[in-house]
Amino acid sequence: MPRKPVNPVEIWQAYVGLGMLALEAQAVIGIRLLGMSGAFPVGKSENRKMLAEKPPAFARAATAAAKKAVAGGSPEQILTAAVKPLTRTARANRKRLVSKAVARRKKT
Template identity: 45%
Template sequence: MNPFALLNLQAQMTSLVMDTHAVMTLRLMGMSGAIPARRGENNRMVAEKAPAMAKAYAAASKAAMAGNTPDKIISAAMAPLSRKVRANRKRLMK
């Protein structure tokens, strides 16, 4: 495996972790009343988990069945999660 592929994977993971941390912080602050929260945000938070994980699992499975390298399989799994988390961060920061 190419060392640059690992570096790219690490950058993707770092971005996902940072966005996830921001979303969790914003949601906790909204639940505590520290910042205004949209109506139904708690339900949305729970309802979006299963579909996002199913998309990640499907993407990883497809990449694995295509014979991709482990870094590409992990990257494929993170892509739908990263899109969802990034969209949540942008929406919650408005």
């Protein structure tokens, strides 16, 4: 199978996607650590959610990457496909944690 030419824009997009995943994940980790210490209001079930969400998120990422690989995607396209579901999950977690904290602050 002939190799596809390298597309610098796709490589850049893959790295930007990884960067966004890192930022979202660090924000969620920070919020959850603050929540565990009592400095940030989080739900009582947050620790359970934190563990339960990992397998499905990584399964979605692996499935997306495998589909892109089978379709003949380039390495950067495969990486982007794998990172998207993880970033989506991390972003949703960050938004959920912050919105619940803001709602709790408004009640007091």
